[in-house]
Amino acid sequence: MTLTTALDVARSGLSVLSGQTSILSRNIVSAGEALATRKIGNVVTVPGGGVRLVSTSRESDAALLAHLLGANATLTEQRTIVEALNKLDGTVLDPELDFSPAALIGKLNYAIQLYASAPHNAVAAQSAIAAAWDLANALNSATELVQELRQEADREIASSVERLNTLLAQFEEVNTAIINGNRTGADITDHLDNRDRLLVAISEEIGIRTITRTDGDMVIFTESGVTLFETRAREIKFEPTLAYSANVVGEAIYVDGVQITGVDAGMAVGSGRLAGLVTVRDEIATTYQAQLDEIARALIGIFAESDQSPVPTLPDVPGLFTFPDGIVPPAGTWVPGLAGMISVNAAVDPARGGDASKLRDGGIGGAAYVRNTSGVEGYSEWLQQLLDRIGDARPFDSASGLASPTALPDFAAGSVAWLQEARMTAAAEREYRATLYERSSEALSNATGVNLDHEMALLLDLERSYQATARLISTIDEMLKALIAAAG
Amino acid sequence: MQILSISTKSLSEATRSALLKAQSALAVAQKEATTGRLADVGLGLGFRAGQTVSLRNHYARLETIIETNGVAKSRLSATQAALEGIAEDAEAFVGALIGARDSESGAVVLAMEARSRLASLINTINTAIDGAYMFAGVNTGTAPFENYFSPSPPPSRQSIENAFVAAFGIGQSDSAVSEISAADMQAFLDGPFGLLFEDPAWSMNWSRASSQNITSGISVGEVIETSANANDRAIRKLVSAYVMLADLGGEKLNEGAFQVVVDTAIETAATAIQELTDLRAKLGVAEERIAVSNERMAIQMDVLSRHIIDLEAADPYEASLRVASLLTQMETAYALTARLQQMSLAYYL
Numbered sequence: 001m002t003l004t005t006a007l008d009v010a011r012s013g014l015s016v017l018s019g020q021t022s023i024l025s026r027n028i029v030s031a032g033e034a035l036a037t038r039k040i041g042n043v044v045t046v047p048g049g050g051v052r053l054v055s056t057s058r059e060s061d062a063a064l065l066a067h068l069l070g071a072n073a074t075l076t077e078q079r080t081i082v083e084a085l086n087k088l089d090g091t092v093l094d095p096e097l098d099f100s101p102a103a104l105i106g107k108l109n110y111a112i113q114l115y116a117s118a119p120h121n122a123v124a125a126q127s128a129i130a131a132a133w134d135l136a137n138a139l140n141s142a143t144e145l146v147q148e149l150r151q152e153a154d155r156e157i158a159s160s161v162e163r164l165n166t167l168l169a170q171f172e173e174v175n176t177a178i179i180n181g182n183r184t185g186a187d188i189t190d191h192l193d194n195r196d197r198l199l200v201a202i203s204e205e206i207g208i209r210t211i212t213r214t215d216g217d218m219v220i221f222t223e224s225g226v227t228l229f230e231t232r233a234r235e236i237k238f239e240p241t242l243a244y245s246a247n248v249v250g251e252a253i254y255v256d257g258v259q260i261t262g263v264d265a266g267m268a269v270g271s272g273r274l275a276g277l278v279t280v281r282d283e284i285a286t287t288y289q290a291q292l293d294e295i296a297r298a299l300i301g302i303f304a305e306s307d308q309s310p311v312p313t314l315p316d317v318p319g320l321f322t323f324p325d326g327i328v329p330p331a332g333t334w335v336p337g338l339a340g341m342i343s344v345n346a347a348v349d350p351a352r353g354g355d356a357s358k359l360r361d362g363g364i365g366g367a368a369y370v371r372n373t374s375g376v377e378g379y380s381e382w383l384q385q386l387l388d389r390i391g392d393a394r395p396f397d398s399a400s401g402l403a404s405p406t407a408l409p410d411f412a413a414g415s416v417a418w419l420q421e422a423r424m425t426a427a428a429e430r431e432y433r434a435t436l437y438e439r440s441s442e443a444l445s446n447a448t449g450v451n452l453d454h455e456m457a458l459l460l461d462l463e464r465s466y467q468a469t470a471r472l473i474s475t476i477d478e479m480l481k482a483l484i485a486a487a488g
Numbered sequence: 489m490q491i492l493s494i495s496t497k498s499l500s501e502a503t504r505s506a507l508l509k510a511q512s513a514l515a516v517a518q519k520e521a522t523t524g525r526l527a528d529v530g531l532g533l534g535f536r537a538g539q540t541v542s543l544r545n546h547y548a549r550l551e552t553i554i555e556t557n558g559v560a561k562s563r564l565s566a567t568q569a570a571l572e573g574i575a576e577d578a579e580a581f582v583g584a585l586i587g588a589r590d591s592e593s594g595a596v597v598l599a600m601e602a603r604s605r606l607a608s609l610i611n612t613i614n615t616a617i618d619g620a621y622m623f624a625g626v627n628t629g630t631a632p633f634e635n636y637f638s639p640s641p642p643p644s645r646q647s648i649e650n651a652f653v654a655a656f657g658i659g660q661s662d663s664a665v666s667e668i669s670a671a672d673m674q675a676f677l678d679g680p681f682g683l684l685f686e687d688p689a690w691s692m693n694w695s696r697a698s699s700q701n702i703t704s705g706i707s708v709g710e711v712i713e714t715s716a717n718a719n720d721r722a723i724r725k726l727v728s729a730y731v732m733l734a735d736l737g738g739e740k741l742n743e744g745a746f747q748v749v750v751d752t753a754i755e756t757a758a759t760a761i762q763e764l765t766d767l768r769a770k771l772g773v774a775e776e777r778i779a780v781s782n783e784r785m786a787i788q789m790d791v792l793s794r795h796i797i798d799l800e801a802a803d804p805y806e807a808s809l810r811v812a813s814l815l816t817q818m819e820t821a822y823a824l825t826a827r828l829q830q831m832s833l834a835y836y837l
Contacts, residue, residue: 031496038495094529095540095800098548102538106545110552117556117704120620120628378626378702384711409545416530417538424534438505442498449495456833 003476003483005049010472012050016043017466019053024455024462031450035197038450039189058189059448065196066210068444071437072200073207073223073271078430080156080276081284085423087149088288091142092416101142101295102412104135109390109409115360116383125356132320132344139296143246143340146289151244153281158240160273161253164205168220168233171198175218175229182215192216202228207271224267226255246289246337250281284422290399291415292339296321297329298396298408299342302389304328305362305369317365320348332395332404359383499828507821514814520807525800533799540799547792550785553707557778559618560704560714564775567622567716568768570612575764577605578726582757585733589750595738598750602733606636609726613718625698625717632697632718636731647693648735651680660737670744677732677752685728694727695719707781714774722763729757 023041030036037058044054092100098107111131115124174195181188195218202208207223220229228234234256241250252262253274260269261278269275303319306312316328323341346352347364362382363370372379396404402414519527526532533540584601588594610633613623620628634642641649649659655676658664683689701713732738732753738746 034497036497089530092530092537095537095544096525096529098544100541102541103545106548109545110548113549113552113705114556117559118618118620119626121618374627374698376625376627376698377629378620378624378698378715380626380703384703384705387705410542413538413542413545415538416541417535420530420533420537421535423531427531442501445495445498445501446493449497451494452496453833454493456837460837 007476009050010469013469016051016053027450027455031452037448056187056189061447064444067440069203071440072203075433075437076204076273077271077276078433080273082426082430084280100416101138102416104138105409105412107131108135116380119360119380120377129356136342139339139342142292146285147244150281150285153277154241154250157277160205161236161238164236167202172233179215179217205272206274223270226258226267287401290334294396294400295412296339296342305365307368309368314368319364334397334399503821503825510814510818517807517810520802521804524804526802529800543792543796550789561778564771571768578757578761585750585754598733599738602730606730606734623718626700627698630696632695643693665737665740666742668745670748673745673748685724706778722760722767725756725760729753
């Protein structure tokens, strides 16, 4: 061992120290960034003395990251569902406001009750017709809202798919850089951080699982096992539907040619925004639409008139409520979009040249359907019958997801219950998912993130080491100087 | 190797997310404290929101029924008052008949009295409330009777005259009516004259009212009749008693025939009074049933509104306590954030 060797060792120390200081300052700078990991300089002792900074690595925890990805996907899914349900709540609002179809059915009921108590009263007749209009309008605008919601979900699916494709393309670049970096031994820690960020962004759109292979190469599958990325990004395809009505079924999403949504999908997507949007578009909104349509169908059925001739030959026809087809739809079968088409019959609507007293007398469908044949003004039997019919149990299509047979007011109240229960459950679930997400992101951040105080303390260490090394060099210098002076 | 580690980011994130949560909870608690109702009824109740909608519907339905019962009740009490007046008139008339039966000038006085009482009966029967004729049954748009004494004789007066001519060969004002025997008069009153107040002649010549009374749903599923009509036997009898004295030429009849008329009129009017009492009792039962069902529904409404409040209410005291504790929590969080800002080695090196 010579003084020159000692000097070399000290010099190598200095260069390692400056390398470590640079890593440390990278850590300090990135302390506020999401998903930034703490970088570590790996130092080895060189045989024969001296140290060397061989590589940079980072704190990482694959299990915690996988947790975060899962929590993130379910959180965004739940959030999408809650938002959609809150929009649907726009058709119900606070029960105090009497805004829901259920409340308006009640109001129509009272208007008819009032009319029955004063059948000669034209104002009572008009207000019954007005109540019928309110109900028909509420069903129309609720349908519009539901279909807008589906349309919006469809558009969002399209932009989500687009975003996924972009993210996967970026992922491909970063992944390639990591593989190359691993082969050449370059510092890939920032690439790895970037890749983690991309994974989190992807998991927001769709639930994923990952596998890491040799050279840090990563493969991404959907939770159901469809390959999203393997060496190269797989294409995700979706055809947006331009206009929605209750009859329109939204298009499915395909990954690498495999269908991942819809009833035919063997490997259906399980979580993430896409799953949430598809649930909204194809299940929640569709079921709610079916409920509205069934309310409309029941209304047409309740007010339908039958032939009053001694020998009835004519079919039943729509009475107070009708829709463009002008028939009475068969009982217990869902007619998609009926709630959007229901209106008050022009024959009974004074605003369109009709006669409101036909509600009392029958005959909205024509002379053969008149019940009050003598035309007396105090006739209220048909109105009383209508009131009874509103309260009768009737069958509803199972597509509505509600109990059947039941009376219309109960069915409509059941629809409110269904919506609010879904809201409550979804909100509670979101709360839980949000906590889960917070915890896993906190856990990951704690395990892999930067603590400024820790870094500052390390900086002190480095400073001390630097001072010691510098002192070492100056001492060796002194010694060499003394040696040369003694020799001279 | 760090045994217990916490990153700077999660440290600052913790107070930030705690603050956000407290703020949104504060908005909810504030609303509940001021309104006393759940901030979002649907979200708070879940499937039970369907129940409050049903309860509110049920409540409003009962409210409407009580309101419409008011209509029926006022019709019934107006009818009662009218019938009371009619009965008093009838009693006074019977009294006059008994008093004037044997007196000389009785016929003229009685004829005048009968005419005015008939006119006032027709007036009462033709009363309308709120645009609906009270005694018209379900035919509320048409006045039941026509004015008997209008210059152009209505079918009612015409039919009496026709029957009189058919029976005696002369009109009521002919001086020859004094020759009508008591027996013939009795036969006429019991026969052709009586038939005029039976169907179908009655509804052809006299009354345009419907025999079908107005029905009202007075509680959920309970429908009763809530009107009387001019075709009731009491009214027919009374009308016929009045007509006997008013329009059978009483002033010119001989004493025997006149007494037959008066006796028959007393008998008929007395039956009519009896039947009026029955009719009023029937209406009284209807009034009673409305009162009972109103009372029952008021109790139900009370229960329902308590149910609704139970479901939708939030405890304002609990909510304001929550507001207070959230405010403390937030103040702590603010203070902590400020302190944490100061807590860095950077300030001490």
